[in-house]
Amino acid sequence: MAPGNQIAIRAEQVTRHYQMGDTLVRAADNVSLSIRAGEFVALLGSSGSGKSTMLNLMAGLDRPTSGAIFAHDRNLAEMSSEELAHHRSHTIGIVFQAFNLLPRMTLEENVELPLRLAEVDRGERTARVREAVERVRLGARLTHRPSELSGGEQQRAALARALVNRPTILLADEPTGNLDSATGDEIMLLLREINESMGMTIVMVTHERPRAERVAHRLILMGDGKIISDGASA
Amino acid sequence: MKARDLVELANRNLREAMLRNSLTTLGIAVGVASLVAMLSLGVGLQNLASERLSRTGLFDAIFVAPQTNLNGFGRPVRPANAPAEPPRPLDEDARHQIEALPEVVEVYPEIRFPTEIRFAGNPYPTVVAGLAPSARSDGAFDGMKGTYFSSPSADEAILQIDFARELSNQPDTLIGQEIVLRYAERQALPADTAGGNSGGGFSIVPREEKLRIVGIVETEPAAGMGGFGRGRLLIPLQVAETLRAAQATDLRDLLRDKPSQRTYESLTVRVKGASQVQGVEDALKQMGFTAFSLLDATRNLRLVFAVFDLLLGIFGSLALVVASLGIINTLVMAILERRREIGVLKALGAADRDVRRLFFVEAGAMGLLGGVFGVLMGWLIGRAINFGTNIYLTRQQLPSITIASVPWWMVAAAIAFSIGVSLAAGIYPASRAARLDPVEALRYE
Numbered sequence: 001m002a003p004g005n006q007i008a009i010r011a012e013q014v015t016r017h018y019q020m021g022d023t024l025v026r027a028a029d030n031v032s033l034s035i036r037a038g039e040f041v042a043l044l045g046s047s048g049s050g051k052s053t054m055l056n057l058m059a060g061l062d063r064p065t066s067g068a069i070f071a072h073d074r075n076l077a078e079m080s081s082e083e084l085a086h087h088r089s090h091t092i093g094i095v096f097q098a099f100n101l102l103p104r105m106t107l108e109e110n111v112e113l114p115l116r117l118a119e120v121d122r123g124e125r126t127a128r129v130r131e132a133v134e135r136v137r138l139g140a141r142l143t144h145r146p147s148e149l150s151g152g153e154q155q156r157a158a159l160a161r162a163l164v165n166r167p168t169i170l171l172a173d174e175p176t177g178n179l180d181s182a183t184g185d186e187i188m189l190l191l192r193e194i195n196e197s198m199g200m201t202i203v204m205v206t207h208e209r210p211r212a213e214r215v216a217h218r219l220i221l222m223g224d225g226k227i228i229s230d231g232a233s234a
Numbered sequence: 235m236k237a238r239d240l241v242e243l244a245n246r247n248l249r250e251a252m253l254r255n256s257l258t259t260l261g262i263a264v265g266v267a268s269l270v271a272m273l274s275l276g277v278g279l280q281n282l283a284s285e286r287l288s289r290t291g292l293f294d295a296i297f298v299a300p301q302t303n304l305n306g307f308g309r310p311v312r313p314a315n316a317p318a319e320p321p322r323p324l325d326e327d328a329r330h331q332i333e334a335l336p337e338v339v340e341v342y343p344e345i346r347f348p349t350e351i352r353f354a355g356n357p358y359p360t361v362v363a364g365l366a367p368s369a370r371s372d373g374a375f376d377g378m379k380g381t382y383f384s385s386p387s388a389d390e391a392i393l394q395i396d397f398a399r400e401l402s403n404q405p406d407t408l409i410g411q412e413i414v415l416r417y418a419e420r421q422a423l424p425a426d427t428a429g430g431n432s433g434g435g436f437s438i439v440p441r442e443e444k445l446r447i448v449g450i451v452e453t454e455p456a457a458g459m460g461g462f463g464r465g466r467l468l469i470p471l472q473v474a475e476t477l478r479a480a481q482a483t484d485l486r487d488l489l490r491d492k493p494s495q496r497t498y499e500s501l502t503v504r505v506k507g508a509s510q511v512q513g514v515e516d517a518l519k520q521m522g523f524t525a526f527s528l529l530d531a532t533r534n535l536r537l538v539f540a541v542f543d544l545l546l547g548i549f550g551s552l553a554l555v556v557a558s559l560g561i562i563n564t565l566v567m568a569i570l571e572r573r574r575e576i577g578v579l580k581a582l583g584a585a586d587r588d589v590r591r592l593f594f595v596e597a598g599a600m601g602l603l604g605g606v607f608g609v610l611m612g613w614l615i616g617r618a619i620n621f622g623t624n625i626y627l628t629r630q631q632l633p634s635i636t637i638a639s640v641p642w643w644m645v646a647a648a649i650a651f652s653i654g655v656s657l658a659a660g661i662y663p664a665s666r667a668a669r670l671d672p673v674e675a676l677r678y679e
Contacts, residue, residue, distance in 0.1 A: 061581060082587070085584060085585035090583070094581050094582070096676065100577075102578065104246065113579075114582045116243070117582055117583040117584050119235065165583070
């Protein structure tokens with residue numbers, strides 16, 4: 001599905017500074033960008049370039065030091081912590097490099113967790129979990145704990161968890177960072193499939209440019225907290 | 235997050251660190267057990283004292299007299315400017331009126347008269363007292379030899395032990411034997427035989443009554459205004475009233491308008507419970523009599539026990555305070571261990587209040603479980619105290635008692651207190667967990 005004209009995420013002169021001892025770290029420095037609904041964007045850059053900081057700001061996990069960041073025209077910088085929690089629950093799905101599945105829960109329970117937090121009716125949950133798990137092709141592993149799944153399966157489970165609340169924006173922070181090459185490709189293709197079939201806006205942080213070029217519509221290269229280049233993938 | 239989901243997640247978290255959480259819960263249980271054991275001792279002793287005192291009949295009884303009778307006690311008869319009316323006599327009409335009052339269980343006069351009995355051909359001077367039906371529950375009859383009166387109208391007698399010893403060197407052998415009671419009966423005279431006075435009068439006629447000894451009592455029952463030392467030969471009040479024995483106060487009736495109509499020197503009014511005493515006492519005063527009770531003494535007793543319970547509660551709570559430190563420690567440890575998990579929960583949409591509530595529910599669950607087990611342990615400790623005490627009392631040939639008592643209100647209060655303390659202990663850890671920066675928490679390894 002081709003990206004539409006609506007803006008899903010918009011950053012306006014976003015700055016995020018950290019104080020580390022006597023040093024001021026400019027993790028994001030006057031960043032402005034727009035991401036259209038349905039677009040698959042890869043944020044590239046080396047370690048410390050500010051790409052994960054931008055992802056956290058888009059997720060509402062962090063607040064900018066200055067500037068504004070909009071998700072569907074709502075300024076996250078002005079939201080209360082309750083509103084940000086609602087934003088993370090209903091608008092955003094997040095996938096981490098380390099999967100971050102809760103080890104004592106089964107796959108089914110892990111995927112159900114966002115539904116509990118969003119107070120979705122119990123009667124509806126089972127179907128929603130099934131739907132998400134089937135989408136990532138893990139229907140046969142519902143009762144397995146994370147430790148019983150391979151790395152690729154764990155990341156797919158994390159994807160199912162991110163999708164279960166039917167968010168409009170999926171944020172992925174180095175989703176293939178802990179996976180071997182073949183499994184990493186598999187996850188990338190899955191992300192692409194989700195983007196195309198569901199029209200979901202995806203922002204993926206990665207440092208693997210070749211892989212990103214294969215799946216993303218657009219590549220944004222960051223360095224020292226600034227956007228260095230921004231353009232369509234080859 | 236909905237309450238059911240919170241409880242399920244908290245339950246899962248508690249089971250995850252089973253040993254540590256169980257030990258923390260055990261700490262709370264020991265604290266609650268200590269509190270319950272202390273309070274059960276306080277309540278048990280209070281109940282024991284109240285029961286013993288109430289069985290004396292002094293605390294649910296009101297003593298009524300005509301207003302003039304108690305002048306000597308320093309009580310004003312009436313306000314100085316009140317019109318001079320004769321005081322209302324405490325006669326049969328008044329007795330019926332008092333009996334009709336709500337909350338009144340029984341009304342009986344103080345019947346006690348000096349007399350003489352004959353046993354084995356010898357005369358023995360003594361004082362006879364009538365015992366109201368309620369006297370049976372008096373603690374004085376607990377260890378009596380023989381039996382209590384077979385009925386309120388039985389021609390039977392119970393002897394006070396010292397008097398029984400006067401009758402026989404082996405008092406136990408007296409039970410079942412007959413004695414003859416010699417007394418002076420008051421008989422009303424027709425009005426014209428009393429010298430033409432309109433009120434009539436009465437004559438005194440010697441009488442005899444056979445009584446069978448059914449029991450011997452060690453202590454004297456203390457009831458009525460007479461209280462201690464009231465009588466050495468006890469007969470049912472109904473029998474005593476039927477005898478119409480002349481009493482010392484009868485001479486006063488001669489001075490009244492209707493000397494043939496008997497009046498009472500005093501009546502004892504027994505009410506359903508100590509809490510009804512004040513209301514009935516006020517009603518009796520409204521009726522024009524002097525009334526007083528030992529309610530103030532009961533109040534002082536309650537005050538003493540309230541302070542006693544408070545002190546026991548404070549000592550018992552110390553263990554619970556220590557246990558609450560255990561809760562804080564456990565939950566703070568849990569935050570450190572579950573830091574990343576808290577970050578994940580927040581990333582998935584958990585609000586600060588969800589995280590706070592989750593920790594609160596965990597603290598509350600430990601408090602609930604600790605409270606339930608603590609109450610059970612405290613109850614068992616109380617039972618052990620009762621058991622041990624009664625073994626000792628039995629060896630001392632004393633009746634069994636309940637020294638530790640765990641009423642339902644204490645069960646509920648102890649569990650509620652345990653949950654309250656646990657929630658209070660959870661405030662700091664829960665707030666700390668809720669304030670965690672999700673970005674920092676997700677970075678935590």
